[in-house]
Amino acid sequence: MLINDYSKAVYNIALNFFADKDIAADVTQDIFLKIYHNLDKFKEDKNFTAWLFTISRNYCIDYWRKNKKHFLSNQELDEKISGHDQTPEDHSIRESEIVELRRKIAQLEPELRVILILRDIQDLSYQEIASKFSIPEGTVKSRINRARLKLAQSFVRGDQ
Amino acid sequence: MSSKCKEIENVLSAYLENELSPAESDRITRHLAACPPCRKLKEKMEEILLRMADLQEDVPFFLKNRLFNIPEISEKKHAAKIVYFPKWLAASIGTVVLFLNLFYFTNIFPSVNRELHSVVGSVETFVVRTGGWFEKIKESKNLILFTFFNKKTTESKEGKLNSDFNLNKELSKGGRNG
Numbered sequence: 001m002l003i004n005d006y007s008k009a010v011y012n013i014a015l016n017f018f019a020d021k022d023i024a025a026d027v028t029q030d031i032f033l034k035i036y037h038n039l040d041k042f043k044e045d046k047n048f049t050a051w052l053f054t055i056s057r058n059y060c061i062d063y064w065r066k067n068k069k070h071f072l073s074n075q076e077l078d079e080k081i082s083g084h085d086q087t088p089e090d091h092s093i094r095e096s097e098i099v100e101l102r103r104k105i106a107q108l109e110p111e112l113r114v115i116l117i118l119r120d121i122q123d124l125s126y127q128e129i130a131s132k133f134s135i136p137e138g139t140v141k142s143r144i145n146r147a148r149l150k151l152a153q154s155f156v157r158g159d160q
Numbered sequence: 161m162s163s164k165c166k167e168i169e170n171v172l173s174a175y176l177e178n179e180l181s182p183a184e185s186d187r188i189t190r191h192l193a194a195c196p197p198c199r200k201l202k203e204k205m206e207e208i209l210l211r212m213a214d215l216q217e218d219v220p221f222f223l224k225n226r227l228f229n230i231p232e233i234s235e236k237k238h239a240a241k242i243v244y245f246p247k248w249l250a251a252s253i254g255t256v257v258l259f260l261n262l263f264y265f266t267n268i269f270p271s272v273n274r275e276l277h278s279v280v281g282s283v284e285t286f287v288v289r290t291g292g293w294f295e296k297i298k299e300s301k302n303l304i305l306f307t308f309f310n311k312k313t314t315e316s317k318e319g320k321l322n323s324d325f326n327l328n329k330e331l332s333k334g335g336r337n338g
Contacts (some may be wrong), residue, residue, distance in 0.1 A: 008219050021259060025220065029226050029227060101215065145172060149173075153201065156201060
């Protein structure tokens with residue numbers, strides 16, 4: 001069934017895109033609503049996962065753009081909080097690392113974010129990503145490299 | 161940052177995924193050994209890639225429940241669409257009625273006005289005729305009913321008279337006996 005097969009993938013895209021579990025749940029629900037309403041428009045000869053990932057990507061980017069101000073102010077607030085109040089006792093090390101990594105991913109440009117999530121979290125190949133979004137494989141590779149580089153640089157800056 | 165460092169940055173992912181030629185890969189390894197900032201960046205990127213798998217999470221139970229309820233919600237929305245009245249139809253009917261009134265009561269287009277009046281006249285004639293037929297049918301219906309009703313009343317009157325007569329007869333008999 002549709003939900004059993006694809007809900008994890010869609011939820012993980014949203015979760016790592018927004019770094020917020022509540023927003024991820026709402027966005028996942030909205031994406032599935034959209035999928036159900038547009039199922040009759042889907043042509044059977046086309047790749048279903050590609051269609052689903054395109055809807056998910058477009059919805060996440062649109063949602064982020066519409067609420068950009070809110071997300072940016074929240075990110076600034078999170079940075080202030082993590083800089084002062086967070087102690088190792090509050091969370092386990094692994095949990096805090098995950099939260100930190102998600103927050104850094106959420107600060108990347110939306111286009112880079114989606115591709116990075118699909119490649120490094122969902123484990124899709126470059127070729128699969130390229131065919132799903134109809135972009136050249138070279139573009140996917142350069143975007144992934146750019147996203148990883150930005151992430152690594154932000155961590156290096158944080159360590160210093 | 162040297163131009164070499166910039167060059168390394170552009171191929172760092174490919175280097176970590178062993179997608180470069182052996183010669184190019186060796187060149188980068190040599191640079192990384194000699195350049196601490198680039199080495200640190202490479203180590204950080206490796207660390208991030210290792211941690212990325214931990215970012216996968218299962219869908220929470222409450223969300224699965226919400227998702228399984230979606231088909232019902234969409235069906236309800238479709239059901240609501242069936243009773244939807246098309247606004248364009250109402251608007252066009254309203255416009256036609258408005259223009260007919262305008263042409264009927266004003267003489268902007270005399271030919272249209274005349275045509276409309278003749279149509280209304282024939283409708284009136286039809287109504288009067290059918291009204292006459294209705295009157296006739298109504299009358300005949302009353303007649304039929306009257307016939308039945310009258311029959312019933314005459315029958316009941318006859319019955320009453322008979323019973324009165326019998327009663328009087330018995331009373332007179334009793335009077336004689338008593």
